[in-house]
Amino acid sequence: MYACAKFVSTPSLVRAGSRALYRPLSAAVVSDARKSETASLLAPQSIIASQQQLAVRGFQTSAVSRDIDTAAKFIGAGAATVGVAGSGAGIGTVFGSLIIGYARNPSLKQQLFSYAILGFALSEAMGLFCLMVAFLILFAM
Numbered sequence: 001m002y003a004c005a006k007f008v009s010t011p012s013l014v015r016a017g018s019r020a021l022y023r024p025l026s027a028a029v030v031s032d033a034r035k036s037e038t039a040s041l042l043a044p045q046s047i048i049a050s051q052q053q054l055a056v057r058g059f060q061t062s063a064v065s066r067d068i069d070t071a072a073k074f075i076g077a078g079a080a081t082v083g084v085a086g087s088g089a090g091i092g093t094v095f096g097s098l099i100i101g102y103a104r105n106p107s108l109k110q111q112l113f114s115y116a117i118l119g120f121a122l123s124e125a126m127g128l129f130c131l132m133v134a135f136l137i138l139f140a141m
Contacts, residue, residue: 073138080134087127094119 098116102109 073141076137077134080130080137083130084127087123087130090123090126091120094123 094116097119098112101112105112
């Protein structure tokens with residue numbers, strides 16, 4: 001049992017494996033081609049296969065990187081959602097101005113109401129665009 005464990009965890013294999021895990025992806029890909037040529041002459045095939053499996057691990061994203069990406073998505077979506085509050089304030093301003101205008105001159109009721117509907121539609125459209133961008137950030141990226 002001791003002999004088997006000693007063969008599987010040789011110091012050179014441990015060093016090569018740990019180096020493959022902390023190197024950047026570009027270094028692992030560039031140096032893999034050169035190492036495979038020289039290693040095939042010096043090492044048995046089982047060690048080469050295990051080193052190539054460790055190099056493949058460099059293509060996967062770590063859990064920390066995924067957590068940072070998820071946090072960035074939530075922060076971006078929250079920042080994009082702030083525009084919806086501006087839309088609500090704009091709609092309140094439009095209809096508040098409609099009431100003030102109607103109180104000053106009741107004969108312009110129809111014209112003021114058409115302008116108010118136009119202002120409401122534009123303000124609501126901006127809010128919906130902000131909401132759409134927030135959903136794009138969350139689910140499309």
